[in-house]
Each structure stands twice: as structure tokens, then as C-alpha cells.
Amino acid sequence: MTVTVRDALNQAMDEELERDERVFLLGEEVAQYDGAYKVSRGLWKKYGDKRIIDTPITEMGFAGIAVGAAMAGLRPICEFMTFNFSMQAIDQVINSAAKTYYMSAGLQSVPIVFRGPNGASAGVAAQHSQCFAAWYGHCPGLKVVSPWSAEDARGLLKSAIRDDNPVVFLENELMYGVPFEMSEEVQSKDFLIPIGKAKIERQGNHITLVSHSRMVSLCLDAAAVLAKEGIECEVINMRTIRPLDAEAIETSIMKTNHLVTVEGGWPQFGIGAEILAWIMEGPAFNYLDAPAVRVTGVDIPMPYAKILEDNSIPQIKDIIFSVKKTLNV
Amino acid sequence: MYIGLLQIYFIVPWLASCFRQSGARVVVSARTYADFTPQATFDIKKCDLHKLEEGPPLQAMLSREEGLQYYRTMQTMRRMELKADQLYKQKIIRGFCHLYDGQEACAVGIEAGINLSDHLITAYRAHAYTLTRGGTVREIMAELTGRRGGIAKGKGGSMHMYTKNFYGGNGIVGAQVPLGAGVALACKYLGKNELCVCLYGDGAANQGQIFETYNMASLWKLPCIFICENNKYGMGTSVERAAASTDYYKRGDFIPGLRVDGMDILCVREATKFAAEHCRSGKGPILMELQTYRYHGHSMSDPGVSYRTREEIQEVRSKSDPISMLKDRMLSNNMASVEELKEIDVEVRKEIEDAAQFATTDPEPPLDDLCNHIFYNNPPMEVRGTNPWTKLKSVS
Helix, strand or coil, X not given: CEEEHHHHHHHHHHHHHHHCCCEEEEECCCCCCCCCCCCCCCHHHHHHHHHEEECCCCHHHHHHHHHHHHHCCCEEEEECCCHHHHHHHHHHHHHHHHCHHHHCCCCCCCCXXXXXXXXXXXXXXXXXXXXXXXXXXXXXXXXXXXXXXXXXXXXHHHHHHHCXXXXXXXXXXXXXXXXXXXCHXXXXXXXXXXXXXXXXXXXXXXXXEEECCXXXXXXXHHHHHHHCCCCCEEEEECCEEECCCHHHHHHHXXXXXXXXXXXXCCCCXXXXXXXXXXXXXXXXXXXXXXXXXXXXXXXXXXXXXXXXXXXXXXCHHHHHHHHHHHHCC | CHHHHHHHHHHHHHHHHHHHCCCCCCCCCCCCHHHCCCEEEEECCCCEEECCCCCCCCEEEEEHHHHHHHHHHHHHHHHHXXXXXXXXHCXXXXXXXXXXXXXXXXXXXXXXXXXXXXXXXXXXXXXXXXXXXXXXXXXXXXXXXXXCCCCCCCCXXXXXXXXXCECCCCCCCCCHHHHHHHHHHHHHHHCCCCCEEEEEECCHHHCHHHHHHHHHHHHCCCCEEEEEEECCEECCEEHHHHCCCCCHHHCCCCCCEEEEECCCHHHHHHHHHHXXXXXXXXXXXXXXXXXCCCCCCCCCCCCCCCCCCXXXXXXXXXXXXXXXXXXXXXXXXXCCCHHHHHHHHHHHXXXXXXXXXXXXXXXXXXXXXXXXXXXXCCCCEEEECCCCCCEEEECC
16 A cells, blocks of 8 residues: 555554653644644644643753653653754754753663754745754764664654654655555564665666655656766665664675765765765775765755755756766766 | 826836835826825823833824835735745745734834844844844845745744844754843943843743843843743733733832833834934833734634634724724824825735745755855855765855
């Protein structure tokens, strides 16, 4: 059967709310409005005010409240309407959630999930389009997850909720409505995807493409075009930003000898930059036949006009171009 | 007879268009100026007061000229927002679009109480303020459609429009409030007797940074008029579900406050004048709560009827519409004729149509503008494109 990413997230939350009394959801419009993007549709009707809480528009406050609740034994899911608004609360995510287990030398854990849409959408302009994968991926004490498919969304959200550590769960608005095939096995209530393990979405011998979230779709599309010219790309879906599955990437490079990373975020100090650094420092460096390269968003705030926006994020043609340049064809 | 018709249908409107720039008007009607009441006094609702001995006056004077100007401006805003609704549904406007129809008395009333040399900042429901602060309908609409003729060259969109002494258009709820106090600090620092009007909604009113701002604005006696546009809903959440106290005019605590009927433009104007006087006399900040209503949902992606009833919306439209209220006042006091107001409606409609025409035919921004405007007063620099081989140019 096919399931959209939105429904996969909804079902994952529903099942985890049912499984564990301590799990609850809070955020703006999550309850009576059914969620700003309808991800929490039906949950308030089913679970009521105690488990599904509408907050005022006060991120710093409610993120702090969520962290406090996690410290005291509950398992909150704290939704940011978009991760742009998490900047208002980032102190609570980093200083109160991420670092506490360390600072307390193991006494105080913080089993919380921060989730919401991340990165560019369509026409929402500069203040609503930023990708926070690199910012959160930078911080020890956090797990950072970035699902692509409905299966990813389901398995990773369940794992995130069951994880006893703070997890930043980066969704993507443009992926919410995209349907994916979902097998029986994936639909089972205990289907989990381990955090920290990447997935090879497409096998190939000539070059490794590493990506996360919506950009995985573009990599697969680029790979399909390149296959017609005899270039076989191996497409890796990172699934997790932190901890980074460097081993999966290294194993792939040892086979293909070429690497292009693809991300929607800005280039400087970003996901691609980190992957390239890992590869430089690790065993796969000697297997590279050409410098590894990053395809990223353009290093500017996101413009509004469609023609400018389209040219601010990677397009399939940019991936194809970079692959060919790297392979020197 | 024939010449008479020529006059009415060609020459007079042509004359009228010549005079439009200077603000004078040629009225196409059988009645002359002498027939109309030049000025009238109206009773306005008393404002609820917080930490104030006296409030704004209970009566407001309105001249015929002012009335016609307020009517025209509010009608322009109304039609502009409705046109934006249409263009959004045709997918010519994309992304976020937060419409202001219903709240016109606030924007027009506030501007009538301050000067263009004063400063103003608001959140994302900002198209009307862009207009009152000097933007044209053309450049506002072209910004909504993302064209090079837009007020921000197509790069900002609905939530990011700016003009002189108007600091946007801000997308992050509450962030504009400390910004506004900062503008007020500059006003005090530069000593030009200017002030800053700093707007936010009932949803934003619970933001911590607003209380931090109240504190500093009060400590440092900043010339800042905080204005809460209370339209009863923060996106889909009613005020009772979001705020432990919905007396937004009292939330400034140590800051004096007024609660104002935001559907009555005269109320808003008098309250703003009162508040401006308070600030300019060095007393520090003051807070106004405008009780108003938005007909549209929170944004174009919100139908606006899952959290409130159609009956409620209809009731406000029929009993408290700001434009109707002004119109009724003017007509019942013989300050204007029905034909005259209809003619303004026709002109406004035409202006909006022309602007929409421009907004849909003006070309999109050129690609070589993509990386410009990163830094101010900076030498040209290179910006990385989507891949290491694409180097783009950026100029200030």
C-alpha cells in the first residue's frame, strides 16, 4: 500500500502515544487545528487535552517546559511549526536538553523529541526557509535525524520517541504529501529504523551520491538520467545527520572512488563540508580518484521570486553537472 | 446638450485625473461643495484605561476632506487585499499571504495620528501598512507576485516589504517588538522628536521578548507606542486558549495602556494622537490595544472557519465593518454623496486592476540579481553557487 510521509508520521505518533502513557505532544496548533501541516490530524480527538497540548506562540517558553517535563520522567514530542522558529528556543534545545546528561555525569537524562519541518519550502522567503541540519548536527549530546521516505519517517520517528536522548527530527514540508510504497513489515507496530544508520537507496559502481531528506529524491532522479548515459550512481540516504554513518559512505567510496554530497542547506560549515572532512581523515581518502565535491544551496538568504528561488537550491541538472565534472566526462 | 455630455464623460474625469496628484478633487455630481457639511463632530467610544488618569477625548472632529481620504485609503486596502486573495487562488502569488481585510481602521487611523517622519514596524500582516507608509499599490502587488517592479525587487515577498521609516514586514512572531523599541531608542538618541509605533498581534502578545522590551522601553523612557492588534485569534487559537490574561492593554503592567475600538477609525486616530503626545512629552512608552477583526483566515492556507463560525464573521461584517461605519457617518451627516463615494469605489477598483495588471505582466527579477544585497557598502564579491564550479557575483 502507499502511504504519504504525513500519514506515516501521524501513524507513528499515534502508535507511540498508545504504547507509552508518558508520551505527549505539544506545540502550536497541534491539537484543535489538527496541526499546521495536518501531521497531528485526529490525535487530539483521540487522546484529548492531556496528551495533545496547544501552546501559545512562545517557543522559548514551551520548549523549556517540554525539556523540564522530560527531565521529570515524561517523554514529550515538542513540535516547532518550522525549525526556523526553533531559533527562538535554541538555548533550551542545546543548553538544557543536549548537554544535561553530560553535565550531570549520567544522573539526568532528557528523553525528548523536537520535530517539525526544516529547510526550504516553496515561496516562503528568507525567514522561513533555513536548513538547520548543520547547526544541530554540530552539537554533542543531540541526535539529529533527517528522514526522506514514508518508511524513514515512520521507523525513525518511532526510534526517536523510544530513544532516551534528545532527538532533533528534521522533516520536510514538501515531502509531507509524497506517497511511498510501504511493505507489511514496515507497517508493523514495532518497526523501527536504527538511528545512526544510512541506507543505500540505489546501487551503483561509478560514483557515490550522499544526501538527506528531499534531496534524496533529486539524487535518484539525477541517477536515473545518468544511467541512460551509462553512469551508475550509488545513492546513499543518510537518514541520520548525527551520529554520522561515515562507515556506510566510506564503504561506498571504496567501491566507486568518487563522491558528491547533495544538500539543500548553505555550503559553509555544512553537512557536505563535514562529510568531506570525515573522508579526508579516514580510510576512504586513498580510494578517491578525484576530489570529493559538495552540491549545496546557494550561499544567500532565500529569495521570494520563483525564478530566484528555483536557482537558490540544487536542481537535478546541478547534480548531473557535478557528477560529470567529478568523473571528468 | 451634446457638449454637456462631453463634459461629464470625458473632460471632467480627465480634469479629475489631472488634479489627483495635488489632492484636490473635481466632483462629478450635480451638487456643489456648498451643499456638503465641511466638518462634523462625532461621539466615540470611551477607551478603557490602565495606569492613566485621563484618556483620549470622547469626541472626534472629522472634516469632509479627511473623511473622503480615509474612505479612499481604506477602500484601496480592502480591494488590494481581495485582489491578492484572487491572485493567490490563481497561484500567481505563492508562499505565505496574510490578509488584512477587516482591520483597515487600524492602519489608517494610526497613520492619521502620527507623521510620515515617525517610524513604524509590524509583523507579517503588513500590506496595508506598506501602503500607509508610502508604498504604492503597484509595487506592493508586484512584490506579492515576485516581480522586479516589486517594492523589494521581488526578493522579499509578502512578509518582507519596507519603505522609508517602515521597518517591515517581519516573519518571526514577536521579533519586531524589540526592533521597534530599538528604533525608538534611535529616535530619542537623535533628538528629532520622532517616535516609533510598534505593532504586534494577540498571538505575539505572550512572547517573552515583548516583556523584555516593555521593561527596557520603560526604564529608558523610549518614545515607543506599543500597539496590540487584537483580532481574537492567533492563527487557529482563540485568545482565551492562549493568554492567561486577555486584557492586552494591561499586560505592559507598569506601562500605561488604552483599550480602543479598532473598528472605528476615529477612535483609533484619537487614541494614537493621545499616545503620540504621551511619548513626545518624554513620558516614555505607552500601550494601545486595538480590538479588531480579520475576515480572512490567518493566511491564505487557512480557511478561517475551523476555529470560528461563519456567523461570527458575518456578524462583524454587517455590524462593525470599518468602511461601512465611516460611510454611514459621512452620509448621515451630509458630508458626502452616495455618487461621490461610488465614484471613489470605481477609481479604487481601476487602480487595483491597473496594479494587478502590472503585477502580472512585469518580468521576474533578472538572475544576475540573485546574489546581490548580501552586504551594504561592500566591494563586489564572489558567492558560491550550487556547486564549486559555479561562482556568482554579488554587489551591494
